[in-house]
Amino acid sequence: MVKGWVTDIVRGSFHDGPGIRTVVFLQGCSLRCSWCHNPETWSARPVPLFYPDRCLGCGACGGSAERTDRCRFGARVLSSNEKTAEAVMDVIRKDRPFYSTGGGVTFSGGEPCCQPDFLLALLKQCQAEAIPAAIETSLNYPIDMLKTVLPFLTVLMADLKLADSERHRRATGVSNELILKNFTALQTVPLPIIVRTPLVAGVNDDDANIEQTIGILKPLKTLMYYELLRYQPLGQEKVKALGRTCPTFQAPSDERVRHLCRKVRDAGLPLYMDRKKV
Amino acid sequence: MRYSEQIRRLREKKLQQTEEKRRRLGAMDEDDYGWVLPPESFKLTLPCLDANGSFHGVRVWGTNFRYLMEHHPVYVDPDDALVGRWMFMLSRMRANYRLALSPFGFDYSFLRPAQILYDITPGIGKDGHFAPDYAIGLKLGWGGLLSKVRTRRAETPLSNQERQDLCLAEEDAILGVQDLIQRTAQEAEKQGLAELAQINMRLIEQPPQTMREACQWIAWFNIASRVYNRDGAGGQLDVLLRPYYERDKAAGRIDDEDAVFYLFCLLLNDTHYYQIGGPDESGKDQTSALSYLILQAARLLKSTCNITIRVHDGLPEQLFDEGVRCLVEDRLSYPRFSGDAALCSGFVKNGYPIELARKRIALGCNWMSLPGLEYCMNDLVKVNFAKVFEVAWKETRCESTEALYRAFAEHLQKAVQVTGQGIAFHLAHQWENEPELMLNLLSVGPIETGLDASHGGAQYYNLAIDGAALATVADAFTALEQRVEREKLLTFDDVFRATETDFKDAPQVQRLLAQSEKYGNSERGDAWAHRIMENFSAMVRAEAKNIPFVKPIVLIPGLFSWADTVRLGKSVGAMPNGRHAGEPISQGANPSIGFRRDGAVTAMVEAVASVQPGYGNTAPLQLEVDFGTLDNAQAAACLKTLIQTHFALGGTLMNINIVDEQKILAACKNPEAYPDLIVRVTGFTAYFANLSPDFRKLVVERVVRRAS
Numbered sequence: 001m002v003k004g005w006v007t008d009i010v011r012g013s014f015h016d017g018p019g020i021r022t023v024v025f026l027q028g029c030s031l032r033c034s035w036c037h038n039p040e041t042w043s044a045r046p047v048p049l050f051y052p053d054r055c056l057g058c059g060a061c062g063g064s065a066e067r068t069d070r071c072r073f074g075a076r077v078l079s080s081n082e083k084t085a086e087a088v089m090d091v092i093r094k095d096r097p098f099y100s101t102g103g104g105v106t107f108s109g110g111e112p113c114c115q116p117d118f119l120l121a122l123l124k125q126c127q128a129e130a131i132p133a134a135i136e137t138s139l140n141y142p143i144d145m146l147k148t149v150l151p152f153l154t155v156l157m158a159d160l161k162l163a164d165s166e167r168h169r170r171a172t173g174v175s176n177e178l179i180l181k182n183f184t185a186l187q188t189v190p191l192p193i194i195v196r197t198p199l200v201a202g203v204n205d206d207d208a209n210i211e212q213t214i215g216i217l218k219p220l221k222t223l224m225y226y227e228l229l230r231y232q233p234l235g236q237e238k239v240k241a242l243g244r245t246c247p248t249f250q251a252p253s254d255e256r257v258r259h260l261c262r263k264v265r266d267a268g269l270p271l272y273m274d275r276k277k278v
Numbered sequence: 279m280r281y282s283e284q285i286r287r288l289r290e291k292k293l294q295q296t297e298e299k300r301r302r303l304g305a306m307d308e309d310d311y312g313w314v315l316p317p318e319s320f321k322l323t324l325p326c327l328d329a330n331g332s333f334h335g336v337r338v339w340g341t342n343f344r345y346l347m348e349h350h351p352v353y354v355d356p357d358d359a360l361v362g363r364w365m366f367m368l369s370r371m372r373a374n375y376r377l378a379l380s381p382f383g384f385d386y387s388f389l390r391p392a393q394i395l396y397d398i399t400p401g402i403g404k405d406g407h408f409a410p411d412y413a414i415g416l417k418l419g420w421g422g423l424l425s426k427v428r429t430r431r432a433e434t435p436l437s438n439q440e441r442q443d444l445c446l447a448e449e450d451a452i453l454g455v456q457d458l459i460q461r462t463a464q465e466a467e468k469q470g471l472a473e474l475a476q477i478n479m480r481l482i483e484q485p486p487q488t489m490r491e492a493c494q495w496i497a498w499f500n501i502a503s504r505v506y507n508r509d510g511a512g513g514q515l516d517v518l519l520r521p522y523y524e525r526d527k528a529a530g531r532i533d534d535e536d537a538v539f540y541l542f543c544l545l546l547n548d549t550h551y552y553q554i555g556g557p558d559e560s561g562k563d564q565t566s567a568l569s570y571l572i573l574q575a576a577r578l579l580k581s582t583c584n585i586t587i588r589v590h591d592g593l594p595e596q597l598f599d600e601g602v603r604c605l606v607e608d609r610l611s612y613p614r615f616s617g618d619a620a621l622c623s624g625f626v627k628n629g630y631p632i633e634l635a636r637k638r639i640a641l642g643c644n645w646m647s648l649p650g651l652e653y654c655m656n657d658l659v660k661v662n663f664a665k666v667f668e669v670a671w672k673e674t675r676c677e678s679t680e681a682l683y684r685a686f687a688e689h690l691q692k693a694v695q696v697t698g699q700g701i702a703f704h705l706a707h708q709w710e711n712e713p714e715l716m717l718n719l720l721s722v723g724p725i726e727t728g729l730d731a732s733h734g735g736a737q738y739y740n741l742a743i744d745g746a747a748l749a750t751v752a753d754a755f756t757a758l759e760q761r762v763e764r765e766k767l768l769t770f771d772d773v774f775r776a777t778e779t780d781f782k783d784a785p786q787v788q789r790l791l792a793q794s795e796k797y798g799n800s801e802r803g804d805a806w807a808h809r810i811m812e813n814f815s816a817m818v819r820a821e822a823k824n825i826p827f828v829k830p831i832v833l834i835p836g837l838f839s840w841a842d843t844v845r846l847g848k849s850v851g852a853m854p855n856g857r858h859a860g861e862p863i864s865q866g867a868n869p870s871i872g873f874r875r876d877g878a879v880t881a882m883v884e885a886v887a888s889v890q891p892g893y894g895n896t897a898p899l900q901l902e903v904d905f906g907t908l909d910n911a912q913a914a915a916c917l918k919t920l921i922q923t924h925f926a927l928g929g930t931l932m933n934i935n936i937v938d939e940q941k942i943l944a945a946c947k948n949p950e951a952y953p954d955l956i957v958r959v960t961g962f963t964a965y966f967a968n969l970s971p972d973f974r975k976l977v978v979e980r981v982v983r984r985a986s
Binding site for chain 1: 767785786789790793874876878879880881883884905906907908909912913915916918919920922923926927
């Protein structure tokens, strides 16, 4: 029985692909984006988090960050639990009646391809049961990995944070060479693709980046739309719970966002801004 | 649209009237009802009062109602296509009136100890809550109804006091209505509104001939029945008005803009519950061009409104889609949707034919009714499961959840029995206490037989008993099973001591219990909820045989707490699900607030569909959805899927708020800055700003918070 590390399963999501979706968040990521919403997924294995506002001071953990097993109040938790593919499928199946309007399951993370065997087992089972499946991916892996998962997908959702390799490395810890190779490969893939860029002021909201990104996306024949998402500080509580210092980021101004939207529209790309069609 | 300016002014006036009600009366935790305030100087003393300031008796109700109608201020707005608004409710002019407990002229103190013990809302002396058949009135007019009553009285032997009295009281009621119509018509004439004056002069005696007259007739009945005892059930509006609309249109008297304006004014006049779409007796869908115009009028209204679309296989996708779009785009919490398949298959289990089941339509907060045929006490009688649990919990020194459940089930049986006894007492005396003078007129039987609808005059007696606090109690059992029996982290004694002190010195116990598995998020939670629902349903149905009555009695179980989650919660101490003493109970059939970390609407939709008692009454799904930044088309597609899936899984009725979490939180802080914010509190809609802080909090807490 294939097992994997699952950080969360969210049922009935409206925001992680078309229609109503079940989102399975998997542990592990190869990028280190400082503004990440899910920093607890960076490690390949579960990590302890501590939420002091939930702590009742019972002393069961003895103050040890590692003794998450002793905490009954959700103050000390592990970032993920080990689950069998079948256990995950049981949850996915519950939302199955709601997939009729183009919905399905979305595997997210972290980077879902960081657990390739587990992901593949789930994708195969979804296909066997005719459950539409998507992945939210950074595409930061060798092309063979992409080729392995593609036959099982009905939608692919890819992030592209920065088009320039060096800037990408500075912002995310890795260069984007593999990512760009995969984008090239996607030019000939007959699969609906959604590409998203989280806009962070001073990091990637400049004209040059968006212009280069447009250049990468234009050859994608099956691009459903390109989506810009304003940065939101959703990951800050988790960063603190991990015991790290929380860097401060800002979303670009409304004026800046409008300007970038115009650029994308003028280039003829179908555009969504913060999940709304522009 | 030709009427845009009038509509704008009418809407503005409605907001002013709403603000004035808030200013003069404070919070109102009820439907807006469409009523307006009387002039501040207006004073009225009813002619017949008991020494205690209340009143009862058939003739007294007739006399008082006629007097009230004869003195009721007239209301004419030159912008409006219709005249009249109601300003008083006779039933609430009795001393000691309480919404949950009406004055009753007959002593039932022998039932009170058990009713109090189990916090039963007995429905004794409660009125209305069954549906009229407007077709009867539209055919006869007030003059025809009066003739019918007088003929019946002439045929009734003088020795038959009950029937003579009812006929005389019905005459008084009609004469009172006619007087108000006449005075209003005169006022319209005085204001130079010749057409309105003419229409209303005709309607004093004659049945309506045109669509505008039919709308005015319905408005008058609504006004009169509100003034009498609140009532509130409308009808299948697209069928009732269709002949008038089609005749007027064919004759070139009106176009669709006129029709929409008349409908707008009818909906503005009162928030009665109307159904549109859905099958006729034979199963054929009843949607017509008028159904769309009704929805169009509702969209122009932008006020409180209670329209339900009946979803069945034959419903045109277009009407379904328009309804969903209306909810999503306008965010006014209407229309609602009811599920034909489960309602019909449930109702036929009571031994009725499917043709009758299809005629039983959504005409109240949670309720279905056969217009003009059925006396049903819908939404009046409630058993507070949480209080029943508390009795068992305090009495039983628990050894196991099984032992506790046995004690709970025994007390639930007693609670249902005493509820049944209360219904029997009500049926025995209500006709003398408070006859249904307005609804009798539009029912088949009461006038013909001279028997009040509550006393054998109606065709069918399908009486509702609703359970409340399902999730609160299911979660309590689930938490005990998990934390005490399975994990052995606590003992029953630990939990008992903690609940006795409202967790004062046991915050860890409280947190542990509150974070336990729940109905809606775990198999065990669901199993407890199903068990409670199934036991309750069986007990309710079996209790019918103990109610002596002149006609067969059917008791139909439902799950609904109305807006009483606050009131019912106040009587219950701390519970083993971590709920603190006095906190609200769970809403209707819904899982507890915060039952899942992701607040998944899909889990909610599935859970509520799974606890339907299944005999033709509802366990509504109260759904708050924040679609966040989805565009309207995407949101509508998702919502339609949620509705279709809920009904496919067995759901019966959906009350839906499409909310913007940020807006509702802001409105909670500063309600008066959002005077036009409409919310569906339970089955009814209300202006958010007019709700009490408790109720505003309730609505806000229900808002589904989506995970990142």
